[in-house]
Every structure is written in C-alpha cells, then in structure tokens.
Amino acid sequence: MTIVVSPRWIWDAAGGLRGGQHVVIEGNRIADVVAEAPTLDADRIALPDSLLIPGFVNLHNHAFSAPLFRGLADDIGEADLPGDVVYSLLMPLGDIAAEILDEEEIGDVAEMALLENLKGGSTTIMDIWRLQQAPFVGRAKRLGLRTYSCPYLFSTPKMDMTPDGKPVTAPLAADTGFGTVMALIAAHDEGPRGRTRVGFGPHGLDTCTPDLLRQIGAAVEKLGVPLTIHAAQSAVELGIVQERYGTSPIRHLRDLGLLRPGTVLAHCVFATDEELAIVKEHGAAIASCPYAFARSGVAVPFARFLDSGIRLGVGTDGVGLDMVAELRAAALLAKVQAGRAGIASAEAMLGAATLSGAEAILRPDLGVIAPGATADLLLFDLSGARYQPVWNPLQALLTNGVAADLHSLFVDGVPLLRDRQVLVADEVSVVRRGGAAIRRVWDHARDMGRLPAGIAARLAQ
Numbered sequence: 001m002t003i004v005v006s007p008r009w010i011w012d013a014a015g016g017l018r019g020g021q022h023v024v025i026e027g028n029r030i031a032d033v034v035a036e037a038p039t040l041d042a043d044r045i046a047l048p049d050s051l052l053i054p055g056f057v058n059l060h061n062h063a064f065s066a067p068l069f070r071g072l073a074d075d076i077g078e079a080d081l082p083g084d085v086v087y088s089l090l091m092p093l094g095d096i097a098a099e100i101l102d103e104e105e106i107g108d109v110a111e112m113a114l115l116e117n118l119k120g121g122s123t124t125i126m127d128i129w130r131l132q133q134a135p136f137v138g139r140a141k142r143l144g145l146r147t148y149s150c151p152y153l154f155s156t157p158k159m160d161m162t163p164d165g166k167p168v169t170a171p172l173a174a175d176t177g178f179g180t181v182m183a184l185i186a187a188h189d190e191g192p193r194g195r196t197r198v199g200f201g202p203h204g205l206d207t208c209t210p211d212l213l214r215q216i217g218a219a220v221e222k223l224g225v226p227l228t229i230h231a232a233q234s235a236v237e238l239g240i241v242q243e244r245y246g247t248s249p250i251r252h253l254r255d256l257g258l259l260r261p262g263t264v265l266a267h268c269v270f271a272t273d274e275e276l277a278i279v280k281e282h283g284a285a286i287a288s289c290p291y292a293f294a295r296s297g298v299a300v301p302f303a304r305f306l307d308s309g310i311r312l313g314v315g316t317d318g319v320g321l322d323m324v325a326e327l328r329a330a331a332l333l334a335k336v337q338a339g340r341a342g343i344a345s346a347e348a349m350l351g352a353a354t355l356s357g358a359e360a361i362l363r364p365d366l367g368v369i370a371p372g373a374t375a376d377l378l379l380f381d382l383s384g385a386r387y388q389p390v391w392n393p394l395q396a397l398l399t400n401g402v403a404a405d406l407h408s409l410f411v412d413g414v415p416l417l418r419d420r421q422v423l424v425a426d427e428v429s430v431v432r433r434g435g436a437a438i439r440r441v442w443d444h445a446r447d448m449g450r451l452p453a454g455i456a457a458r459l460a461q
Contacts (some may be wrong), residue, residue, distance in 0.1 A: 002026050002042040003413070007052040007379060009393045012369045013351035017394065023052060025375045028412035032371050045408060045418075049383040051393040053350060054367045055123025055146075055376035055411065056323040057357025060228070060266045060287035060315025063113035063125070064106070064133050065090070067438045068097055069318060072455055074295055080454040085296055086234060090318075092450055097441045098132040105437035107135035112434025113321060114143055115427060120322035120403045123376040123411045124357070124366060126228060126264060126287070126315070128152060128201040131177050137188050141196055143424050144416050146376065148226045148361060150201030151184065153177045153216065155209040176212050178219075185225055192224060193365065193374075195412055199226030204233070205249045206240040210256060217258050226262070226361060228287070229253070232275070233267035250275035259284045262362050264313070269293060269300050276308040285360030286310055289317035291329045302330050303338035306348065313357035314349075324403045327353055331398060346394035375413035381405050381420075 003025040010033070011017045024032040024042070032038075072093070073085055081088045101109070110133060117125055126148040129136050133151075140147040153176050181200055189198040200216045202208040208229075220227045232238065232249045241249050250271055253259050259282035268286045271279070279286060290300040305312050316326050327349045334344035358367030365374040380397055382388075384405060387396045409417040416424050446456050 001413075002031075002040060003410075003415075004038055004040075004042045004044045005052055005377070005379060005408075006037060006044065006046040007050040008048055008382075009051045010369055011051065011053050011350070011394060012367065013347070013355035014368050015370065017392075023369060023377070025377075025410065025413045028375055028414075030369060030371055030373045030375050033369060045379065047379060047381060047407060049381070049387075049390065050407060051380045051382055051397060052369065053378050053380070054354040054358075054369060055378055055409070056121045056353045057124045057126075057313060057361065057366065058117065058122035058315050058321075058323060059126050059264060059285070059313030059357045059360055060289055060317055061117065061122070061125050061127045061321065062129065062318035063117060063127050063136065063321065064097075064110055064129055065094070065318030066113050066116065066316075066321050067109060067434060068093060068441065070438075071458065072442075072451070075458075076296065077454055080452045087236065089452070089455075093441070093445055094130060096445050096448070096450060098130050100441060100444055101132075101437055103135050105433075105440070106133050107139050108430065108433040109437050110136040111139040111143070111425065111430050114140055114145060115422065115425060115430055116321040117316070118143060118145060118409060118416060118422065119406065120316070120320075120324065121378050121406055121409065122316070122321070122323055123378070123409060124148070124361070124363075126150060126226065126361065128228060128266075131180050134184060137184070137196065137198070144195075144411050144414055146195045146411050148197045148199065149184075149188075150199045150226055150228045151177065151181050153181060153200065153202045153212065154207050155212050156207050172209070176208075178212065178215060182219065185223065189223075189225060192362070197226055199228075201227075202229050204230040204237055205252055206237040210245070213256050213258060217256065220262075226264070227258070228264040228266060229258070231265045231268055232270040235270065238270055248272075248275060250278055254278055254282065262360075264360055266315070267293070267300070268305075269298060273304065273308065276304065276310055280308060280310045284311070285313055285356075287313045287315045287360070288330065289315045289319075289326070290333050291326050292317035292319045294329065294333065295319065299333065299337065300330075301337065303334040303340075303343055306334060306343060307338075311356055311360055312352050313360045314353050322403045323353055324397065324401050328398055346392070346398045349398055350394060375410050377408075377410040378406060379408040381407040
C-alpha cells in the first residue's frame with residue numbers, strides 16, 4: 001500500500017525544518033520526499049498546520065511498572081519509606097506482581113501500558129521487564145510497535161530495605177535467568193533490522209556479579225543483541241559497588257568491557273564529568289529519564305549530559321509514558337540547572353528523542369525522514385488554540401504541546417493510530433482488564449503489609 005502524507009512542516013535532526021513537502025510511504029519504507037504532490041494512486045493524509053517528525057525512540061521504559069506504581073511512588077513523605085524507593089517499594093512490589101498474576105493478566109497490564117506508550121508518541125521502545133513479564137513480547141507484536149525487550153537478570157534477585165533504611169541483598173541465585181533470556185532471544189529476536197528485538201537487561205552493578213556481566217557481554221558480542229543496564233542511579237548503588245569492587249559503576253562497566261557502541265546506560269544520575277567522558281570515549285549511550293527522578297526530589301543532571309557531548313537519549317522510565325511531557329520536563333530542568341535559556345532547545349530535545357536514540361541502538365534507518373529510511377513517523381496536529389499562531393512548530397510542540405494532539409503514528413509504514421484513534425486494539429477493553437489486574441496486586445500488597453502506612457492510606461477504594 002502507498003500512503004502520501006502532506007503536512008505543513010517536516011522536521012528531522014539531519015535535514016532540519018522544511019515546509020511544503022510530501023512524504024511517500026511504500027511498504028515499510030519512505031520511498032520519497034517531494035515538493036510537488038504526487039499524482040500516484042495512494043491513501044492520502046493531508047493536514048494543514050501539522051508537523052511530521054520521526055517516531056520517538058523511547059530509550060528506557062518499564063511499561064509494566066507505570067501502572068503498577070501509579071500513585072504509590074508519588075508524593076512520598078519522609079516517614080513513608082525506609083530509604084531508597086527502588087529497594088523499599090519498587091522491587092518488592094514487582095516481586096508480588098510476578099508471584100500472583102498469571103500470564104494473561106501480565107499481558108493485559110503490558111498491553112495497557114503499551115497503548116499509553118503508543119499514544120505518547122513512542123514508536124520504538126527499549127523496555128526492561130522481569131522474566132515473568134515475557135507476555136510483553138506478544139502484546140507488543142499484536143499492537144505493531146517496535147520493541148527492544150531487555151529482560152532483567154539478577155545475581156541477587158530480591159532486594160529490600162531494613163526499617164532503618166539499610167539495603168538487604170538476597171543470597172546469590174542458583175539461576176540468574178541467563179538461559180531463559182537466551183531462549184527468548186532464539187524464539188523472538190528478529191535481528192538488527194527487525195521490529196521485535198530481544199537482548200539483555202541486567203538490573204545493575206549492585207545486583208549482578210562480574211561473572212554474570214561478563215557472560216552477558218560475551219553473548220551480546222556473539223549474537224549482536226541489545227544491552228542496557230542501570231548505572232550510577234542511586235547513592236545505595238554507588239556504596240555497594242565501592243565496597244565490593246573498590247571502584248565506581250562507570251569504571252566498573254569499563255573494566256568489564258561493557259562500555260561500547262550499542263550499550264545503553266540508564267540514568268547515570270551520579271556520574272561525574274570524568275565518568276561521562278569515559279562513556280563518550282567508548283561510544284556507549286545514556287538514557288535519561290528526568291521526570292521519574294524529579295518526583296522523588298532528585299534532579300537528573302541533564303544540562304551536564306548535554307554539555308558533555310555524550311550520545312544522549314530520553315526515556316519515560318515507569319511514570320507517565322508520554323514522550324512530549326518527558327521532553328518538556330527534561331528541557332526545563334536543563335535550563336534551570338544551567339541558568340541558560342538557550343540550552344535544551346526544541347531541536348536538541350527532539351534530536352535526542354529521535355536521531356540520537358536511533359544511533360544508541362545502532363539503527364541508522366530510524367530517526368530520519370529521507371528516501372530509504374524506515375517509515376516510523378509521527379504527525380502532530382498544531383491547529384489548536386494552544387499552538388496558534390505558530391512561529392516555530394518545534395517550539396510550539398515542546399512548549400505548549402500535548403501528546404493527545406498526535407494525529408497519526410506509523411511503525412514500518414503501518415498506521416497504528418490515525419485521526420487520533422487507536423487502530424490496533426479495543427482500548428476500552430484493554431484498559432479495563434489491565435486496570436483490574438493492577439488493582440489485584442495493590443490489594444494483595446496492602447493485605448500483606450508491604451505498603452508503608454502512609455502510602456496505603458492513600459489507596460483509593
């Protein structure tokens with residue numbers, strides 16, 4: 001099928017902003033970008049005051065976590081949790097969900113979150129999930145999204161906090177999950193240009209031994225599959241890595257041989273300037289998720305990331321799965337940190353979410369609007385009152401825009417959303433089923449006493 005999209009403006013990081021052009025999609029590729037409207041027989045989308053950009057590469061996402069922790073990890077008071085939220089709430093609650101939900105319920109939650117990702121503009125999603133959440137792969141395929149699934153692996157699978165805020169590490173696991181991930185790769189990975197990729201997502205340097213990380217590194221090099229890992233994301237992690245290995249997380253990764261093109265480091269909130277230089281030197285990328293950390297009162301050093309020249313992408317982590325909102329939050333944070341209004345421009349932020357994210361996962365065919373590129377595209381309607389009059393459509397989108405103004409979304413040339421309507425799922429049904437599954441986890445956790453009292457009291461009945 002041939003589709004011709006005729007927006008008011010087209011933008012990508014390579015070609016910049018231009019107007020009065022038409023994009024011809026044939027199959028899964030952009031066949032041409034032309035100034036005159038093609039006369040060929042085609043399905044046409046012509047939308048005045050619209051902006052066509054490459055699809056967002058969501059470089060770090062926990063789709064399942066977004067609804068699971070929604071409202072539970074917000075507005076946390078000083079007495080609500082003993083220590084770091086990751087160890088005292090997020091990890092234990094994830095354990096409970098894995099224990100009580102069946103495969104169908106897990107799939108329902110994943111599909112509900114993936115719909116949120118889709119409506120938030122993510123066409124490519126690097127998602128990190130627990131091995132029990134493998135139904136994610138099938139649900140993402142059903143929706144037609146491009147996914148890089150990187151299941152968690154743990155040497156110490158259960159993390160918790162003592163009442164006085166000390167991290168508790170479980171004994172070493174007999175099975176780290178490595179074999180299970182290898183089987184998932186064999187069953188589902190479609191190779192370097194596939195829509196469905198499966199790789200490795202070792203949780204972190206505080207929960208994975210050097211032996212496991214070396215094993216993963218060797219497999220990644222042999223198979224050419226994705227690799228992502230949390231690094232320098234918390235003071236607890238820094239302390240554990242220093243105590244065990246006498247070094248910092250970034251240097252530890254370098255010494256293990258895991259810093260290389262194609263490796264995506266999540267967060268790096270506590271990385272020093274010297275460590276950012278190490279990341280840049282080795283060609284790895286950082287996926288930053290400022291919105292998620294800001295809700296815990298932690299300022300991601302986004303301005304430093306931009307100034308360092310590292311390969312920088314953006315992800316939604318496990319909070320709101322809306323890339324427009326995430327980019328706005330990241331830009332505002334960077335401006336405040338740097339005290340410079342000119343930093344984190346609309347062009348820079350959109351570049352991080354498109355071309356830079358595509359480069360991070362070694363996909364030169366993504367993040368651009370040019371003949372031969374893969375047709376992953378977003379069409380935003382800028383005709384509403386919040387945008388008009390439009391001086392610069394990129395600034396209009398990131399300063400005033402909302403993802404709800406996404407008119408059409410294409411992955412591999414297939415429209416998954418058009419005229420603001422999801423075409424690939426019964427949204428009402430998916431949300432009903434996914435919401436019910438999460439409610440069951442919340443009720444079980446509260447009955448077990450695993451929700452701190454202050455948080456449990458806020459749980460809507």
